[in-house]
Every structure is written in structure tokens, then in C-alpha cells.
Amino acid sequence: MLASVVIPVYNTKPDQLEAAFLSACEQTLDPSSYEIIIIDDHSTSQDTLHLLDVIEGQASRCANHVTVKRLAKNTGLVQVRNFGAQIAKGDFLVFLDSDDLVSSDYLLKGLATMMSGEKIGWTYPNVVGFGFEQNFSRAEDFGIRRLFVYNYCATASMFRKKAWESIKGQRDKTVAGGVKWYEDWATYMSLLVKGWYGEPNRSIVFYYRKNIKSMMTRSPELALASRYVHWRTFVCRLPFMAGAKLNYMKARSGSETTTSPLDPRYYSRQALAMLLRQFLKIDTPVARVKTRYLFYAMARPKKLISELVSLRFLPNPCEQYCGLSESINYSSSSFDEIYSKLSALSPASSSVLVGHYWWRAGGAEQVLLDLCGYLKEIQGRELLDIVVLGRGENKYFSEQFSSVSLCAGILEELSTSPIGRIKALWALICIHKPASIIIMSNPHLYCLAPLIKKYFPSVRIVDLLHCTGATGTLSWFDLSNYYKDFIDTRIVISETYKDFMCGRYGVDESKVLVVHNQVKPMRPQSQQAPSKYSRMALGIPDTNLIVGFLGRLDMQKRPDEFLRLVESTQANSGISYLMGGDGELRSTVEKAASQYGSLSYVGNVKDAGGFLSLCDVVVFFSEYEGMPLVALECASLSVPIIAPDIVGFREPIANGEFGMLYPSCYDGTDHTKVKTIIENDLSKLRLLGPNGPSYVQTYHARYSARPGFDQLINSVLFSKPSICASH
Incomplete structure (x- = not known):
């Protein structure tokens, strides 16, 4: 048994008890891997006793292991919890009060966090208060000093049973005047004395019911006295918490x-x-x-140089990108322990685990989303989505991925430790046992590739690579190359990148599959429904040329160079500029829009077709690109583009001839080259625009990638792997 949920009951309202019980039953964790123990502390309410009889009578037909225990006399909450822990069979404990609730992924993701460190004594969740008062408390970062001052850990934290037993359970303490200490707070401090520490889990939620009685349990004076009892008890034990501090530092550094x-x-x-x-x-x-x-x-x-050269523990660039200070010890017993505990929970599945960095709008993300949609709708596969960061420029991709997949984990929310995130991800893989794994810019999955092939040799690993920038001096191609022996197939988004992959890294052509970015069909503005983007609405004269910029407002897209272009042409009243997007440089753009009368900034753009249709030409100043979606959307609308001569633009411009390239220098003068093209080659540029739709229809029309998807699915994702366990 992996986990035990202990629910103490005393005269709880039946509807509240039923809700608490169902929240424990309806967990995403395999029902056979955890038990629910309901302990009646000698209730006198007939309604409560009747519901307990019903639950006990149906326990044998429940998929979960359900046990109902009845005490002969009322002993109090602390003693009930201790009794529950004594009879619990699980390695991890959750004490859920009978009127509270937990999120459906509470046990699964809680286990992932607990497995991420051997000395994690408990993991504590986000808290949502409901009932008489509603609020939200995000799980705070762990800190021993702050925990001594005040308790920031939720009541329903998940405990390691071994840690609970090391402090002999909870204690109830009452001093003169009937002042009681906070038993939950005291439990956490006692665990620190024994060398255990806590880890926040911001992916799970504890729903704490707030009613009038709970709001008035202790007066401010009594609460202050209770805190004094706590401080007085543990201040002399602070030196003994050095072991917990050391274990916490050890976990944070990833060093053993x-x-x-x-x-x-x-x-x-x-x-x-x-x-x-x-x-x-x-x-x-x-x-x-x-x-x-x-x-x-x-x-x-010379001896120092020799020593430094022999430092085998130094992390490779991919491990450094994960925040690790030394290389992963794949022979560590902790990985084997996680596998042994979790891999037997459920049989291998036909699911696909998709691991990327974040929900960020972009061309490669669209390829991944299209593939996920195809796997879900056509193949009927279950998709599990894991990201490193739970944020992005907008919510669109988050919502789109949620519509086709289950969010199996956000690594930054499962653990605050770099090595902890690696182990938490390994735990999720061992629980879900996917048939295939698709990696896109997820360094943690790269790092786990050797373990995946060792313990799950039949799992196919596919790597989706999209651009040569974004990770500093090394690209995702470089980071992926450290694990080339464990990756079955690479997906790239253009023929250029396939040649790059094979030529630079020596990858066999048969193991590289090209899947082009797809764009939704777009119609010129004259054929669309009325859009908020119009010359009249924006105050742009009908005769003016409109030069557009659409993209993330960050240093990669270089909107500052576009603003230089605007500034350099202020004397030309026949040119208007239209800018859309959001990002870290938004305030700079807004300031420029108020300064230059020829510039209209419309903020974040949801109607890309309406925005681009209004433009006569769209310009790009990107530092690097994979296969930019905005450029393809321009092509579908016959809008010509001016772009830097970099990898992401060369192939579409060469094949589609719907725009012009300029040699980029990134020295603050690129805007002058764009200005020259606009002034001297505008008529030629306008003739190139109509070439775009046929190019998009041939290479990038939505669902034209299905043959490539079928090849990927049938020949790669669900076929016999070429990589054996010996790796």
C-alpha cells in the first residue's frame, strides 16, 4: 500500500462527510494503491452514524480500500490521528478532516513530491478557504526560521509515515489556564528536530471549510498564549534542527x-x-x-589542472540548464527505490507523455499541439502534459493543451529543488508508464532519457526540435545531442533543420522526420466579418502605407528595432505603423506609441487575421526563429514580409517567394535596411505577396501534416524501438 487517507469523524454533518469521503475516493491515483480509513470518535449524531453505516456497508463494492473504525469513547482529534497512523498500511499519510476536501490529483502529485527527496518529511499544498469565508493561500517556500515564527503548512499535508513514527505521532499539550498549543504546528517542528524537512507542492489544493465556529475557536489573547507555549517549547530545540537544515541544503544542491x-x-x-x-x-x-x-x-x-580535468561530477550543459550543480548519479538507489515503489501500481499504458518547457505561443508549440490533437481525436490516445514552468505569454496555448491532454505536472510546482524536479518527474513517469514520450525543450526529460531506456526499454522517445537559439550559447539541438543514444527519432519543422541535424550532429536521415508548421486558413479582410482593426477605428488615412509588426514584445523579436524604424521615418507622413503583441517590453512600446503619432499600438492581438489583413507589409527583426507562424499567416493572406536573413525565414522565402530578406547585423542599423527596401522596392514587394497562399496551401495548410503524423505514429511512436536497454 502506497498511501493512507485518515478521516477523523465526530458528529460531522452528513453532506460534509460525504463530500470529504468522495474527494478522497475520486483521486487520479490508482485506487488499489491507497486506502481510506474513517475513524468515528464516538459520534452521537444519528445522521452521522447512519452515513457511516452506509459507507461501511458499501465498502466491499468500492474500488478503494475503505475501512471504518468506531471508537468506544471520545478521545479527541490528536488521538484519533495517531490511531489512524498506527493501523495505516501506506508509506505516506494524509489526515483529512471530515468537513474538508482535497483536489483530485492530491495523492498522485503529492507522492511525486515526496519521492523527490529522501528526507522530505511532509509536503504541504495550496489552501483554498471556502464556506463562511473564501480566500486562497499559496504554499510558501520552506524555511526553518519562518516555520518557528508562524505555521504556514496546511493541516492536510502529506506525511512520510517513517517520519511520523520517528516523533511518535502528534501530541496534545495543555498548560495552566487551559491554554493548548497548536498540535499541527508542533508536529512540523518536532519533525525538524528529527532531521526531516518540508517541501511545498503548488500543484495540489487543500479545501479548508471555514464556518462560524472555526472562525471563533480562539480569541486573539488565547492565540497569543498558544503561540507563546509553542515558542517556549521549541526555542531550546532550535540547535537540534541543524540536521534538517543540512538535509534541506543537500536536496537543494543535488549533491549527496x-x-x-x-x-x-x-x-x-x-x-x-x-x-x-x-x-x-x-x-x-x-x-x-x-x-x-x-x-x-x-x-x-599542473596538478590543479589535472584535478580539474578529472572532475567527472561536473554537470553537462543540459544538467546545468536544469539548475543542477553536479551530474546526475544514475546508479543512485533513490531512482531505483522510486521505480520499485511506483512502477507496479498499474500496467503499462498506451498513453503519450508530452514534455515541453511552458505554454508559450510559437510555431513549434503549434506543431506539438496539432500532433496532440491528432493523437487525441483520431488515435484516441490519452495524452499527459508536463511542463517545466506553468506560465507563458498568454493563456491560449495553456487552454488548448488542456482541451486535448491532462496536465500531469508542472515541475516548478512539484519541487523547489533542481534534483527534486528530476526525481518528481521520474516518479510521474513510473506511475503513468507511457508508451511514448515526446520532448520539446524540456531539459529534465533529456536528463531522464538514460533512466527511461534502462527501466522502460520499450518506451519510444521522440524529440521535437524547433530553433537554434533560446538557451544561451548552446541550442536545443546541442542539448539534445548529449542524449542522442537514447532518442529514437527527431522531429524538425523544416528541411533546413533536417540538413542541419544530419550534417552537424551526424544523425541518420532515417531518424529525422520533417513536420511543417500548420496555420489555420485565413481570408483577406474584405472577405471576413467586420474586425476592430480598421483604418477608421485606428485613425489611419486611407492613402497611407501601413507597416505592421506582430509578435512577442521581448528581446528575441527585437521590437526596439521596429521603434527605431518608426522614429527614422517620422518625416514621411505617408507611412503609418501598426504594432501588436504583449511581453516584457510592453511599457516601452506604449511609451513610444504616445510619442510617435504615426504608430498605433493595439496590445495583445486575438484576431491575427484582422490585424495582418490591415497591413500592406509586415516586418520582422527577430534574433532567431524556428518557423515563424506570423510569417506563414501573412503568406496565407497575401501580405508580403521583410525579414532578416536567418534560418527560420530562408526556407519559406526561398520556396514561397512572398517577401524579401535583408542581411541582419544586430548592431542597431537593421531598421535602415528595412527602410531602404520600403522606399526603393515597395512595388516589387507588393507583387510578391500574392505568391503566399499557394505556398501555404502546399506546405503549411492545417491537416496537410496528417501523412507525416501517421508516419510518426505508426513507424515511430508505437513501433518496436531500435534503442535497447543496454544504453
Whole structure:
């Protein structure tokens, strides 16, 4: 048994008890892997007793393991919880009060967090208050000092049973004047004394029912006295919480050899690590630094170089991108323990796990979304969506992915530790056991590829690569190449990238599949329903040329260069500029729009067709691109484009001839090149626009990718893998 949900009951209203029971029953975790224990603390309400009789009578027909225990006398909440923990068979415990609720993924994602660190004693959720008063409390970052000052951990935290037993359960304490301490708060502090620490889980929610009685339980004076009892009890135990602090630091660093702050070498190693980081740009874990390095640096430089060259623990760039300070130890017993505990929960599935970085609007994301939609609608596959960050420029892609897939996890919400996110993701993989995995810009899945092929050799791993920028000096192509032996197939979004993949990294052509970006059919504005984007609405003269810019307002898209173009043509009253998008540079754009009369900024654009149809030409200044959707949308509307001569634009312009390229220098002068094209080649540019629709229809029309999808699904995702477990 993996988990136990203990529900203490005392004269609870039947409707509230039923709701709490159902929230425990309707979990996404396999019902056979957890139990529900209801303990009646000698209730006197006939309605409550009747509902307990009904639950007990139907327990044998329930998919869950349900047990109802009745106590001969009233013992109180603390004793009921302790009794529940004693009879619980699960390795993890959740104490759910009989009038509260938990989210449907509470156990599954809670287990993923608990599995991410061996010394995590409890994980605490977000809290939603409902009933007499409604509020929301986000799970705070863990901190021992703050936990001593006030309790920020929810009542229904998930506990490791081993940790609970190490403190011999909860204790009820009452001092003079009938002042009681906070038993939940005291439990967390007692766990810290034993070396355990807490980890927030911001993917799960505890629904705490607030009624009039609970709001008035303790007066401010009594609450202050209770806090004093707590502080007085634990202030002398603070030094004994050093073990919890060390275990927490160890988990955060991802190192299994963290040096204790009580060790005199700790401080000298800290100084040496700082020197290595400052002068040699080596981010070395403190515990891995040897004091002898200082002597070598001064007296034996060759020996120091030899030592540094042999540092096998240094992380590769992909591991660094995950925030790891040293390379992953794949032989660590923790990975095997997670597999042993979770892999037997349910049989292997035919689901597809999709792992990307975030829900961000873009061409590659659209390819991934189209593929997910095809797998869901045509193939009937279950899709599990995992992202590193639970945010993006807008909610569109989040909502679209939610419509075709189940959000299996947001890694930043499952763990605050870099290695913890790796282990939490490994736990989710072991639970779901997908048939195939599609990676798109998810470095954590790259790092787990060796483990996946070791423990699940039949799983197919497919990598969707989209551009050569976005990760600093190394691209996603470079990061992916570190795990090339464990990836079955690469998907790229253009023939150019296929040639790049095969030529630079030596990948066999048969293992690279081209799936073009798809765009929805668009019609010119004259054929569309009325749009809010019109010359009259924006105050643009009918005879003026409209130059447009549409995209994220960030440094990749370089809207600042577009603003330079606007500034440089202020003397030309025959040109108007239209700008749309959102992002970190929005305030700069808004300020420029108020300064330049020829510039109209319309904010975030939902009707791309209406916006682009109004433009006579659309310009780009991007630093890098994969296969830009906006350019393809322009082509479908016969709107010519002017773009930098970079990889993402070369192929569509060469094949479609619907625009012009200029040599980009990124030195602040690119706008002058665009200005020259507008002034000298406008008539030629307008003749190129009508070439766009036929190009889009041939290569990028929606659902024209289905043959490629079928090849991917039948020959790659669900066929016998070519990579064996020996890797």
C-alpha cells in the first residue's frame, strides 16, 4: 500500500462527510494503491452514524480500500490521528478532516513530491478557504526560521509515515489556564528536530471549510498564549534542527556529499568554490571542493589542472540548464527505490507523455499541439502534459493543451529543488508508464532519457526540435545531442533543420522526420466579418502605407528595432505603423506609441487575421526563429514580409517567394535596411505577396501534416524501438 487517507469523524454533518469521503475516493491515483480509513470518535449524531453505516456497508463494492473504525469513547482529534497512523498500511499519510476536501490529483502529485527527496518529511499544498469565508493561500517556500515564527503548512499535508513514527505521532499539550498549543504546528517542528524537512507542492489544493465556529475557536489573547507555549517549547530545540537544515541544503544542491556547516572545512571550501566560480567559471559544489586545491593553485598548477580535468561530477550543459550543480548519479538507489515503489501500481499504458518547457505561443508549440490533437481525436490516445514552468505569454496555448491532454505536472510546482524536479518527474513517469514520450525543450526529460531506456526499454522517445537559439550559447539541438543514444527519432519543422541535424550532429536521415508548421486558413479582410482593426477605428488615412509588426514584445523579436524604424521615418507622413503583441517590453512600446503619432499600438492581438489583413507589409527583426507562424499567416493572406536573413525565414522565402530578406547585423542599423527596401522596392514587394497562399496551401495548410503524423505514429511512436536497454 502506497498511501493512507485518515478521516477523523465526530458528529460531522452528513453532506460534509460525504463530500470529504468522495474527494478522497475520486483521486487520479490508482485506487488499489491507497486506502481510506474513517475513524468515528464516538459520534452521537444519528445522521452521522447512519452515513457511516452506509459507507461501511458499501465498502466491499468500492474500488478503494475503505475501512471504518468506531471508537468506544471520545478521545479527541490528536488521538484519533495517531490511531489512524498506527493501523495505516501506506508509506505516506494524509489526515483529512471530515468537513474538508482535497483536489483530485492530491495523492498522485503529492507522492511525486515526496519521492523527490529522501528526507522530505511532509509536503504541504495550496489552501483554498471556502464556506463562511473564501480566500486562497499559496504554499510558501520552506524555511526553518519562518516555520518557528508562524505555521504556514496546511493541516492536510502529506506525511512520510517513517517520519511520523520517528516523533511518535502528534501530541496534545495543555498548560495552566487551559491554554493548548497548536498540535499541527508542533508536529512540523518536532519533525525538524528529527532531521526531516518540508517541501511545498503548488500543484495540489487543500479545501479548508471555514464556518462560524472555526472562525471563533480562539480569541486573539488565547492565540497569543498558544503561540507563546509553542515558542517556549521549541526555542531550546532550535540547535537540534541543524540536521534538517543540512538535509534541506543537500536536496537543494543535488549533491549527496554536502558538507555540514558545523564542519570547519565547510567555510574554507565555500571560499575555494567562490574562487573557482569567479576566476575559472566552474560552478563546483562546495562538498566537492578539496582544500588541497588552494595549495595546488599556488605551488603545483599542473596538478590543479589535472584535478580539474578529472572532475567527472561536473554537470553537462543540459544538467546545468536544469539548475543542477553536479551530474546526475544514475546508479543512485533513490531512482531505483522510486521505480520499485511506483512502477507496479498499474500496467503499462498506451498513453503519450508530452514534455515541453511552458505554454508559450510559437510555431513549434503549434506543431506539438496539432500532433496532440491528432493523437487525441483520431488515435484516441490519452495524452499527459508536463511542463517545466506553468506560465507563458498568454493563456491560449495553456487552454488548448488542456482541451486535448491532462496536465500531469508542472515541475516548478512539484519541487523547489533542481534534483527534486528530476526525481518528481521520474516518479510521474513510473506511475503513468507511457508508451511514448515526446520532448520539446524540456531539459529534465533529456536528463531522464538514460533512466527511461534502462527501466522502460520499450518506451519510444521522440524529440521535437524547433530553433537554434533560446538557451544561451548552446541550442536545443546541442542539448539534445548529449542524449542522442537514447532518442529514437527527431522531429524538425523544416528541411533546413533536417540538413542541419544530419550534417552537424551526424544523425541518420532515417531518424529525422520533417513536420511543417500548420496555420489555420485565413481570408483577406474584405472577405471576413467586420474586425476592430480598421483604418477608421485606428485613425489611419486611407492613402497611407501601413507597416505592421506582430509578435512577442521581448528581446528575441527585437521590437526596439521596429521603434527605431518608426522614429527614422517620422518625416514621411505617408507611412503609418501598426504594432501588436504583449511581453516584457510592453511599457516601452506604449511609451513610444504616445510619442510617435504615426504608430498605433493595439496590445495583445486575438484576431491575427484582422490585424495582418490591415497591413500592406509586415516586418520582422527577430534574433532567431524556428518557423515563424506570423510569417506563414501573412503568406496565407497575401501580405508580403521583410525579414532578416536567418534560418527560420530562408526556407519559406526561398520556396514561397512572398517577401524579401535583408542581411541582419544586430548592431542597431537593421531598421535602415528595412527602410531602404520600403522606399526603393515597395512595388516589387507588393507583387510578391500574392505568391503566399499557394505556398501555404502546399506546405503549411492545417491537416496537410496528417501523412507525416501517421508516419510518426505508426513507424515511430508505437513501433518496436531500435534503442535497447543496454544504453
